Amino acid sequence: MTVLVTGATGNVGRNVLQQLLAEGVSVRATSRNPASLPSGVDGHAADLTDPGSFESALVGVDKVFLFPSPQGVHGFVAAAKAAGVRHVVVLSSSSVVGDDTSNPIARMHVTVEKAVEDSGIAWTFVRPGGFATNTLRWAPAIKDDGGVRLPYAQGNIASIHEADIAAVAVAALLNDGHEGKAYKLTGPESISQARQVALIGEAIGRPLWVEDLVGEEARAELMTWFGPYGTPEIVETMLGYLKSQVGQAAEVLTTVEEVTGRPARTFAEWAVDHKADFS
Template identity: 40%
Template sequence: MILVTGATGNTGRALLGELHARGAGPLRALTRDAARSASLAAFPAGVEAVEGDFEEPESLKRALDGVRSLFLVSRLGPDAEVVAAARQAGVEHVVLVSSITAQTHPHLGPAQENLAVERLLKDSGMAWTILRPTQFASNALMWAASIRDGTPIRAPYADTGLPTIHPADIASVARVALTEPSHCGRTYALTGPQPISARGQVEAIGTALGRRTPLPFVEISRQEAYEQMAAVFGEEAADAVLDVTGGDVNDELLAVRDTVPHITGTPARPFHQWARENVASFH
C-alpha cells in the first residue's frame, strides 16, 4: 500500500494519477475532507480516500494502517509526530518533499524547518528518499484572480529567472522513487528545464490564454511586496520568500539541473506547458 499525502494538492494529485496509470497499487489518498475531495473528483477510480489531519497525528492511524510506502509533504503539521506515527505504523520507505532552499539558503527559517524534518526522517530507521524541488510553476496560481479581473499583476524581482518546476515532474520523480528501491538513501535537488522570470511566466500565461496584448504587469519594490506578504504569511516567511525569489539568489538556486530527466527518463516540463495545462484557472 502506498499512501499519498497532500493528495488534493498540485504534486500529490499528479502523483496519484501517475501511480494509478502505471498500476502501482493499492493506493490510498490522504485528505482532511474526503467528501470535498470526492465532489471535486480529485482521485482516480479505485484510489481509497482516507481522512486525516497532520495537526492531529492520532487521526493518521487509520490512514497509515498497512502502508509500506509513504509520500510525505512536509511542514503541514508537527513533522516529528507525523514521522513517528509512520514509523510506529510500520512504514518502510518515505519519499519526502522538502525544498531546494535546504541547500541553497540553509540559514533561512523555513529552510531550517525543512532540514529538521529531513534529519528526523534520516534518524527514524525507515528508508528514505528526499526531494528538494525549487519554486513550483503552480505558484503562478496566486495571479489567477488578477488575470481573471483584468487588474495588473504586481510582483517584485520581475526579471529574475529561476528554473521553476512543474509539480508533475516532482510527482514523476516521486513515482520512480516510490516504486524503485535504488532511490533509497538519496537526496535529489529538482528543477525545471530552463530559467523563467515572473514577467516571462505572465507572458506564457497570456499566450496560453490566446491574448493578443500582454497581460498587464507592474514590477513592485521589495518593501511593497514585503508588506503584502508579511500580513498574510508573517515577517520571517515573507523575507525568506523574497530572498529566494530574487532578493538574495545564488548560483545553486539559479542552476538548471538534469535530475528530473535523469530519474524519469523524460525531459522536464517547461513552464509554458504548465500554463497551457492550467489555462482554465486563469479564465
C-alpha cells in the first residue's frame, strides 16, 4: 500500500509522514516546496490549487492524507479517483460542527469535506480544535521581551498537539473501520492562555510575563497575529471566541485516546517538545 501525504512539510503533515515512515509504510510526500522533506522520502512538488500538478504524485497511490485547500479540491479528488485512490483522510476543523455559516474557516473546511464526500471515495474527516502550534506566534515576543501581550489571556482553550492530530489520521489510514467517520478532537485539558505561557516558561526555565488585552487592544493584536490572512471576518470570529472563553471551561474530548489507544498529550508536554522554538 502507498500513502500520499499532502502538506507534508506542515505541522500536521510532517507528523503524519514521520509516523507512517515509523510504521514502515510506503509513502509519497507533496508540498509546493518539498525541499525541507526528510532525505530519502519520495517527495514531489505539487500545488493543491492546480490539481494537474499531482499527475505523477498520484500514480500507484492507495490512500491520501489531504491538506485542506478549497481551491482546486474538486479537481484533486477527481484526479485521485481516476488514479484509483480508495480512501482520503481529510485534515478538517472542529469549526464545521454546528451550523455557524458565518464562520469563514468553517465554510472553507465544509467545501473540502463536501468535495471529498461527493467524490464517492471512502473518507475520514479529522476535525481538530485549536492547535497548540498557534502559540508559536508568541515565540518572537517571548524570546525578545520575556513575555507576551494576549487577547483575553484568561480565556480557556484545550489546545491539541499536532502529533496527536497526526496519530488519529494515521490510525484512520492504516486500520479498517474508520471510513465514513468524522473525529472531532481536542487536547486533554482546559487551561487559560496565560497558563500556557507559564508552561512555556517552565519548559524553557524562565518566568514569563503576560499582559491581558481586551476590546480594541485585543482586536488590534489579533490583526497582527493573522497578518495577511486577518480578514475582518476571521479576526471577529476569533475575538468573539476568545472573549466567550473567559470564565468558561473549554470542551475536552477523549477522541484521541479512543482512536489511537493513548491519551492526548498535554500542553506541558507540547511546550517541552517545542522549547527550542521559544529559547
